[in-house]
Amino acid sequence: MLNVIGAASVDAFYEDVPEAARFSGLIEGLPNHQGELAVERHLSSLAAKNRTAGEGRFFVGCGAYKHHVPATVDHIIQRSEFLTTYTPYQPEIAQGTLQTLFEFQTQVAELTAMDVANASMYDGSTACAEAALMACRVTKRRKVVLSGGLHPHYAAATRTLCEAQGIKVVALDPAVDGELELSKSVDSETACLVGQSPNVFGTVTDLSPVSEAAHAQGALMVSVFTEAVSLGLAKPPGEMDADIAVGEGQSIGNPLTFGGPYVGLFAATQKLVRQMPGRLCGETVDAEGKRGFVLTLSTREQHIRRDKATSNICTNSGLCALAFTAHMTLLGGTGLKQLAQLNHEAAGALADALEAVPGVEVITPRFFNEFAFRTPVNAEAVLAMLDEKGVIGGVRANRLLPGAGMSDVIICAATECTTAEDIAAYADALKEVL
Numbered sequence: 001m002l003n004v005i006g007a008a009s010v011d012a013f014y015e016d017v018p019e020a021a022r023f024s025g026l027i028e029g030l031p032n033h034q035g036e037l038a039v040e041r042h043l044s045s046l047a048a049k050n051r052t053a054g055e056g057r058f059f060v061g062c063g064a065y066k067h068h069v070p071a072t073v074d075h076i077i078q079r080s081e082f083l084t085t086y087t088p089y090q091p092e093i094a095q096g097t098l099q100t101l102f103e104f105q106t107q108v109a110e111l112t113a114m115d116v117a118n119a120s121m122y123d124g125s126t127a128c129a130e131a132a133l134m135a136c137r138v139t140k141r142r143k144v145v146l147s148g149g150l151h152p153h154y155a156a157a158t159r160t161l162c163e164a165q166g167i168k169v170v171a172l173d174p175a176v177d178g179e180l181e182l183s184k185s186v187d188s189e190t191a192c193l194v195g196q197s198p199n200v201f202g203t204v205t206d207l208s209p210v211s212e213a214a215h216a217q218g219a220l221m222v223s224v225f226t227e228a229v230s231l232g233l234a235k236p237p238g239e240m241d242a243d244i245a246v247g248e249g250q251s252i253g254n255p256l257t258f259g260g261p262y263v264g265l266f267a268a269t270q271k272l273v274r275q276m277p278g279r280l281c282g283e284t285v286d287a288e289g290k291r292g293f294v295l296t297l298s299t300r301e302q303h304i305r306r307d308k309a310t311s312n313i314c315t316n317s318g319l320c321a322l323a324f325t326a327h328m329t330l331l332g333g334t335g336l337k338q339l340a341q342l343n344h345e346a347a348g349a350l351a352d353a354l355e356a357v358p359g360v361e362v363i364t365p366r367f368f369n370e371f372a373f374r375t376p377v378n379a380e381a382v383l384a385m386l387d388e389k390g391v392i393g394g395v396r397a398n399r400l401l402p403g404a405g406m407s408d409v410i411i412c413a414a415t416e417c418t419t420a421e422d423i424a425a426y427a428d429a430l431k432e433v434l
Helices: 036-047 071-077 095-112 124-139 152-163 179-184 208-216 228-232 270-275 318-355 379-388 420-433
Strands: 143-146 168-171 192-196 220-225 244-248 264-268 281-285 291-295 370-374 409-413
Touching: 071 318, 095 228, 095 264, 095 281, 095 291, 095 318, 124 143, 124 152, 124 192, 124 220, 124 244, 124 264, 124 270, 143 152, 152 168, 179 192, 179 208, 192 208, 208 220, 220 228, 228 318, 264 270, 318 370, 318 409, 318 420, 379 409, 379 420
Parallel strands: 143 168, 143 192, 192 220, 220 244
Antiparallel strands: 244 264, 281 291, 370 409
């Protein structure tokens, strides 16, 4: 290898790495090597320290949700014709893969009530960041305004991508019910307003006034969601006149899996299709007139024209998108609405039960399956005591928003997996620890 690349020695191979960045000697505390069996045992012992969401009462949400995934989904994605669903660079030879992605795009477009969707992004947060960059390309402006209810992880990803390209990012103060404040923050320099519904506190808001205010100033409206199941009941982005809709699709077909991989959803209006990042599959006919599928508008992509690419994320979460499509196909439109209804009913029952505990106040005014509540005791202490009683009670708000004055706020979620017994156990445990 050294001869092929023209390096005289292994040390010469690394000569371009600055001396200060090199490490000499052994890493303290690590053995030189271990046998496969020993390594497997050690890693298994580390993994055993994790607690899965199915091992007890579980009420965590905040962007990743515990839903039931039918066994059929896992069976479908392991079939040989679907197992390797990464989009190839000679895509037309893999018609099954392309059709799967085409169906996925169709489902996402219908779910969000938008004209067109791409073949997925890495996750919801990178989709949000890409939407902001896309808005800047379309409007030729360099300012992005984020709502106070946008998930902090989405805001951080957006800030990272935008500020690296010299784009100004303005984030409004955290607010449980402040999405409509975006309407007051748009001006002639704004490329887009980014609002979320349901937001990180669970508040559901009709963002139509925000879209109207953005369009009046020549800006775009980006509508974000972290809970895809909410679109079975809540007003979808397209009906709120959003220009771009982005979010996380994990809730449909994909388990929590300790944080990923997940699947980012990205949809837009037809007039913006050429500026969309990511892959786009289209339907066509072959030389014999038979139905077929192709990658279309590929000149937007990094692997075709790197200097003209709309995004440096030129891949898609193919396997997760396949799981999404399989589950959505099993549900159908009616099934999705029924699933959403179950989620909302469970959250309503949970809110009633917790608010009946003395000292507890639900502060989310309108919610789908997630809400925030205040406790008379520090939230971190409350959650720790609940954990000892076998209840994972949610996420403390000041973990996501340090310094926001929310040390007594907990954000919790209920889904179709939450039983009446789970809710009663949570309420009893909370009453006891308070």
